[in-house]
Amino acid sequence: ETGVTQSPTHLIKTRGQQVTLRCSSQSGHNTVSWYQQALGQGPQFIFQYYREEENGRGNFPPRFSGLQFPNYSSELNVNALELDDSALYLCASSPGGSSYNSPLHFGNGTRLTVT
Amino acid sequence: AQTVTQSQPEMSVQEAETVTLSCTYDTSESDYYLFWYKQPPSRQMILVIRQEAYKQQNATENRFSVNFQKAAKSFSLKISDSQLGDAAMYFCAYRSLNAGGTSYGKLTFGQGTILTVHP
Numbered sequence: 668e669t670g671v672t673q674s675p676t677h678l679i680k681t682r683g684q685q686v687t688l689r690c691s692s693q694s695g696h697n698t699v700s701w702y703q704q705a706l707g708q709g710p711q712f713i714f715q716y717y718r719e720e721e722n723g724r725g726n727f728p729p730r731f732s733g734l735q736f737p738n739y740s741s742e743l744n745v746n747a748l749e750l751d752d753s754a755l756y757l758c759a760s761s762p763g764g765s766s767y768n769s770p771l772h773f774g775n776g777t778r779l780t781v782t
Numbered sequence: 783a784q785t786v787t788q789s790q791p792e793m794s795v796q797e798a799e800t801v802t803l804s805c806t807y808d809t810s811e812s813d814y815y816l817f818w819y820k821q822p823p824s825r826q827m828i829l830v831i832r833q834e835a836y837k838q839q840n841a842t843e844n845r846f847s848v849n850f851q852k853a854a855k856s857f858s859l860k861i862s863d864s865q866l867g868d869a870a871m872y873f874c875a876y877r878s879l880n881a882g883g884t885s886y887g888k889l890t891f892g893q894g895t896i897l898t899v900h901p
Contacts, residue, residue: 759827
């Protein structure tokens with residue numbers, strides 16, 4: 668069973684640029700969610716994708732957007748990068764359906780640095 | 783909106799001893815799930831233990847157990863026989879059941895507790 672994989676591992680961007688982060692969900696999981704984790708803090712929910720549709724969003728501006736593909740992999744796009752966007756971005760997958768009992772399975776994250 | 787609070791930024795324990803990490807949460811919901819995740823330096827969040835709010839019995843997983851006090855909205859994690867590999871950042875997390883499918887992937891996390899294990 669393949670776990671959640673994220674790419675790239677690290678990324679350095681300049682303020683104002685755009686970035687795309689990628690995530691492959693665990694086999695059999697159709698729900699992908701993204702989190703932003705600032706240094707020394709707990710992860711903050713950005714949004715969730717279920718069967719290629721965004722169906723849940725946290726308190727993040729529209730310049731944070733995403734996609735989910737038919738194979739349930741996902742992308743997180745951030746436009747007009749700001750210094751405060753520097754963080755660890757975590758992707759998590761879950762079976763969805765009625766699986767509230769199922770925990771989220773997380774990837775190792777992408778460390779984004781904005782200079 | 784739900785909030786999760788971990789009041790201990792750092793804790794330390796001697797190898798083989800027992801340590802308890804605290805977590806409180808605020809919610810108006812009656813049904814929900816609570817989780818403890820561990821995040822080692824590798825950065826990957828690893829599930830430690832989960833608790834369904836409708837179950838009065840405290841969850842246990844080998845050396846890990848919880849003390850779930852629903853009325854007090856408290857969910858502490860006890861680690862027995864601590865091992866060097868337990869050293870990590872520990873996060874308490876809440877999952878709502880009242881938002882339909884939109885809550886499958888949404889966890890509300892606390893600020894975390896760094897656990898150091900001394901040999």
